[in-house]
Amino acid sequence: MKILTVVGARPNFIKVAPLHQAFLSCPAIESKLVHTGQHYDASLSDVFFQQLNLPEPDYHLNISEGSQSQQTADILLKFEPVLAAEKPDWVLVIGDVTSTFACALSAKQAGIRVAHVEAGLRSGDDQMPEERNRILTDAMADLLFVTEQAGLDNLRQEGVSAGKIHFVGNVMIDSLIRFRTQANQLNTVGKMGFMPNDYVLMTMHRPSNVDTLAGLLRILNIVEVIAPRKTVLFSLHPRTKRSLIKHGLLERLSAIANSKLLEPQGYLEFLNLMEHATAIITDSGGIQEETTYLNVPCLTFRSSTERPVTVKLGTNHLLADLDPETVQLTVDEILAGRIKTGQIPPLWDGLAARRMAEVLCSQSTKPDTKVSRVIE
Template sequence: MIKVTLVAGARPNFMKIAPMIHAIQAKIKEGSALSFRLVHTGQHYDKKMSGDFFEQLNIPEPDANLGGGGGTQAEQTAAIMVAFEKELLAHRPDLVIVVGDVTSTLACSITAKKLVVDVAHVEGGIRSGDLSMPEEINRMVTDSITDHFFTTSEIANNNLRKLGFPESSIHFVGNTMIDTLMANMPRFKKPEGELFEQLQPQSYFVMTMHRPANVDQEEKLKEMIDAIMKGTKGLPVIFPVHPRTAKNLQNLGINDPNLHMTDPLSYLEFNYLVKNAKGVITDSGGITEEASVMNVPCITLRDNTERPETIELGTNELVGTDPKKLPPYLEKLMNNQWKKYQGIPMWDGKTAERIVDKILEIYR
């Protein structure tokens, strides 16, 4: 029996893990000697992470919640490591699978290796080159002790080769986030409420902003919002907003009738809006992947990206954090002159199957 522990710490991690659960369940049905435990580290406490959330993704509720949320990054890392060590001692697996680049990814990979348990990193090898981002530290440390890398792109493979990892540890499988996107596309649903009823396809924008570089400097944030509202020429801009960002915006007195700040939306609702939008303006990495595959123009308000394939083959453009650079991009988008999605290799909705097949091959 191959025992696998799947680790998730934040909401996007569950999107990456859901297809792996489905692929494992399918193999178990076929008679494979495989079992799994789903561990939620509790890194992000999110009131939307209720039974409904797991129901939406069609996955079981976690077998364990480590309650590792709150505090500084160091406190969080320590709390997750202490709790995950107890979990592994009580339920020792053959393989721990970590995903993405959150604090839990780092904490659980270190804990597993110290107990001499193999670690696989889904999305291994991606790099932004920006050491001011906590996520970059998490990626570098996790990859340095990982046994098997399940990679999303040839760029990630080359990053790992340059670091000297053997070819036998690098498995190019694609992107599980896109598995989830493709599986759920028929189920996307319009959010409820008068605002959403009035939206016409391809005649509004979706915006997300959460990175401190964008939201914590008040004057710069005001300048950026002004540039966005000017460049979108009166089209509605839907901004599902973090409470902290909402507070910053209120303090700045930003009150444009076309800027609609909403509560955070569910996965199915948010992606419904993205799929039907004229364009997306974001500082999130994952959204650039989803927008690209849905062929929706995407503007990234960051100076670097760990997902360059979304620029080379996707619909994403890296504009930077200077509001003055934004107008020509918005003008191009408004004039329908944006590039089209060219297809990213292996982003085909079958990544999780390839991961589980590889695990069976390695650990049989």
């Protein structure tokens, strides 16, 4: 059985690392890796391959920078010849980025089965590109690997056949468990001159938060109200940095007392910073999950989340807008010790990738023609 696994953005790399190891241990699987190049910045790509012990991709599509539509078109054009050359039994896509949807679509057009990791997640906000990618990819997928109960519920409500759905757990947590000791041995926190629980960690990158002057000003105000209470370490995503420069605000952010701007961190460095933070302020999807496992308070600037288990069972707090006063009150509660105590969700145990490999190994190498007709 030949599987092409697609990666394109930072969260994909973290999730594919344990899958790569699981596939290596399964003699029935021949696995090849395709990197679309959606995250073309070395700080968001190369360092993750090195730290996560991922091999060089078998194919690198080198897609162009541009809008979602432009990148989708570029991926479709460049992935089609790879599919024709390799003739895989499965294309495995991860998460909700442009690469996920575009490669799933290309595979289905070529009559190749699709497996989707992190299937069934829904935020309820169809204005988010990621939400559209999730829904469309799930509609095309022949196997849907689910991380939490809400994913199961959503897919059942959407009428997906139960035989396609597999509740396997969270493969991102597989990587966290595997590399946690190594990250602590790196001691990024100590090397920066900090002690555990000595800082608030912050990272923002979603276009709705960082692409406008109004959003950036609110982010600056948040840093300004938190810094007098606790040192703020702000890891600057390249998109955020470009926007700050464009609007002439980078110098103002740099000048805020008791705050420190960080270049994008490697996976191990950021994992160490997360584990020992007093709290984390973010708009990231994956960080909601990682902080839930680490039992670190997380303030997520979203009106909804596709990962509700991080709020229901975990340590995640949803804040609907970038309101400095709300952030200040929430951080004050955390500093006062009134911390939301979380628990680790079911099957977030480090074995998700192994379960996925077992499911794939159990599949026939020939497509189910009845499933193909239903999809058509």
